[in-house]
Amino acid sequence: MNPFSSETRLRDMIRAIRACKTAAEERAVVRKECATIRASVSDNDNDYKHRNLAKLMFIHMLGYPTHFGQMECLKLIAAPGFPDKRIGYLGLMLLLDERQEVLMLVTNSLKQDLNHSNQYIVGLALCALGNISSAEMARDLAPEVERLLLFRDPNIRKKAALCSIRIIKKVPDLAENFVNSAAALLKEKHHGVLLTGVQLCTDLCKVSTEALEYIRKRCTEGLVKVLKDVVNSPYVPEYDVSGIADPFLHIRLLRLLRVLGHGDADASDCMNDILAQVASKTESNKNAGNAILYECVETIMSIEDNSGLRVLAINILGRFLSNRDNNIRYVALNMLMRAITVDSQAVQRHRATILECVKDSDASIRKRALELVYLLVNENNVKILTKDLIDYLEISDQEFKEDLTAKICSIVEKFSPEKIWYIDQMLQVLSEAGNYVKDEVWHALIVVISNASNFHGYTVRLLYRAVQKSVDQEVLVRVAVWCIGEYGDMLVNSVGMLDIEEPITVTESDTVDVIETAIKHHTSDLTTRAMCLIALLKLSCRFPSCSERIQDIIVQNKGSLVLELQQRSIEFNSIIQKHQNIRSALCERMPVLDESAYSVRRAGSLPAAALSSQDSAVALPNGVAKPSATPLVDLLDLSSDDAPVPAPSQGNDFLHDLLGVDLSSGPSQAGTNQTQKSGTDALLDLLSIGTTPAPSSFPALEGLSLGQGTDTSVSALAGLASTSTTMHATQPSPSVGISPMVDLLNGFGPPEQIWEVNDAAYPSIVAFESNNLKMTCNFSKQPGNLQSTLLEANFINKSSDVYTDFIFQAAVPKFLQLHLDPASSNTLPASGDGSITQKLRVTNSQHGKKSLVMRIRIAYKLNNKDVLEQGQISNFPHECGPESTTFFNGDAVFAQMEEKQT
């Protein structure tokens, strides 16, 4: 022993650490101790091993790293004496867990100790094995443990029984080896062994059906008798807990009986009497008694039906529920949740009490009760329950509101008897707890509102009132802003007044006030503000008298630091100022959103996500243009049969798209290539109000003629306008409108790229011809870029009438990228007296493997009647690439664009 050693005693170290006033001081002390322990470890100083490990354990508990002590544990375990082993095993259990490799090194020592002559050492080894054994160790040492189940000393038998539980949990295959010895333990008189034996049998039954059958057949009666003896046993001070003999054994026996009785009528019959006795005789004034009753109720609920017992059990739960002790009420709620599948009528009887528990001051009880109420709701009681819950929402704790709101929304969506009720309830929830409502919930609400055409006016008026009172509820504001944008005119003109409504007078400027307040409110985030801008644009069209004021508000955002807002306001301002003629068409009301498509998409958001990532391969050659994953694009599904059928949505974010707000990634990202990423923002596309295209996409704009100036922008916007109009039609088609983007921003990007027209190389073809119309195509390629082909489409009117509103649309499969320039005109004079030309650029990413192919659709008005023609062009010159037949496979998703000129 080194008298000069700086070693301190464990007690002194703890004292020194406790005396530390700051964390830094503590760290210093610990560091010093660790250093001396490390030194001592490397000196192999045997006298202090024991003490060092104890210190390390304390340091470990404080949360400091103690890896270097792991080997010390192993050394101590390998030492011969009991004291060393005792502390060694303790260290092993504390410092290591089953996932550490070091643990494998201890297997041998464990094996030796399991065979040790000193039973306390055997006990230590069993305890360690039971607490941290890995699957490998369990396999290696199972025979030893199995043998120890028959050891003479009960202390070892019970430890071996619990150790076996760990083993069969880690390696269920080993279960059969233990069944016989485990069943033998059930005949023990020693409580500890019986307790652990019962527990082992329960776990055996869980991992192996053979074990379950065996124990059910051989032991059920015996167990019933044991339970009877325990229940009727006289006072034994050793096991007494508040007047009950060994409640732990009671509970474990009941649990095993539950497993045995479940699904087996004979076994259930066998235990009926004793369960009735336990349920009726157990004292319920102390926790121990209640614990037994609780377990007993659960057993009665799980075993095969016996109505008499069930009544007894439900009565016990009723008593529990009205207990003053919170613990008892908590477990009652817990139990009722399981009872609801067995006897929902009986649980419904306690509805009022349960509803009271939702309002408890205890969060755990509230949570349980809320979940129970959620299960209790059905078509008959949904109105009463929802009203109660919403009333409570007003006064509930902040941290509970989120749960509560989610549950109410879910109940309302699930059981809503009628649309108006749904809208009423949702608006109430939004007014009370709008900030807690999840995005998909309010998106769903908007879909419902959009579909409830009878209640548009009612809803917008209700929202107008609500939003005056609760400006802080972000989601309420958003829904209100959206509805006012869409149905603002109904608000002012009191259209669609219902009998139950109070009349309200709202002027146009009141309506604009609401939006202005929202956009200026400090709590409004980017999404809300962006929605406000759209609403303002729409209102500017509906309320011409307020147009100037609206313009002022929009202009105020021109200087916004958030790129998204800045861009929107500049674009919208330009629409209001310069493009009066197209504004009204542009601001058309949204088409009714497809409810079923939305719910399908919501339900299958995962596959949809997978699909969209696949779709993103179909990137159009500009930043705002989107891969065609939106339902609207699918509607013009060119991969399907000749008559395009509106396909259900499989797209990305349907509602987001329609709202034109996909800003979830936050303002910090606005202005990056976020739109490209988010992918499918149909409305953004429609209005071309996505964030600025990423720099990488600029070259894609090159093909645009900047020289065409405002004319082009007008035409492009007109094209957009017509799109939003056609969305009412059966075959809506979103525009991907790239040109307005460029035009509105008035020309950025390098000057127009010069295409080398090479007529000689490729003959022109008649791409499409019908009775009324002929379309010819010229081809040219850019030198050095064989993948790109420039097409010049020429349209000739073969009839004797003028075509107006002429729109040419085209779609290509994924491996192609299509870019359409604006058409030269949108009016096609009669009898071949002139033509429309339009340039297209197609980039074939599989040049040389697949040939160009394209579906087209041409829409125009003939004597004010809509005419639609469509076809497929696959007769492109061979020089453009070899023929391919794989084009129209069913799952190909197509991109498309459309253009139109005034």
Place this chain on the structure above:
Amino acid sequence: MIHFVLLISRQGKVRLTKWYSPYSQKERSKVIRELSSLILTRAPKLCNFVEWRGFKVVYKRYASLYFCMCINQDDNELEVLEIIHHYVEILDRYFGSVCELDLIFNFHKAFFILDEILIAGELQESSKKTVARLVAAQDSLVEAAKEQANSMSYIISQATK
């Protein structure tokens, strides 16, 4: 099954942890952090259960110390309260009206006692007397070994080695 046992002081200091399910060192400190903020803030009259990550944590406060045990959703919470009390009573008998300081300075003894009550997260012994007897027997083994080590004959035999 009990997944872990946690003793936390009123101030949030950890006094004892015992893990029956595998948690890495990092997870362990996270668990402790989460649970102490969850449990220490609860008002006294509330129920003794908190739901946490799909488990239930049963806790009980004795003087300045919170005894917490984490169990499965379908375990009997009321029984776990009894197990906690069982442990506390045995500690109390062993130390003679136990206080937090006893557990700080003799944390290893608290572990030894716990190891006689729980193995593999299951209850091992329902008799307090038996636990006390087993712990005492092992303590005396240690004492005997110590005495032997300090005895003259042992020192002489070591010296003459």
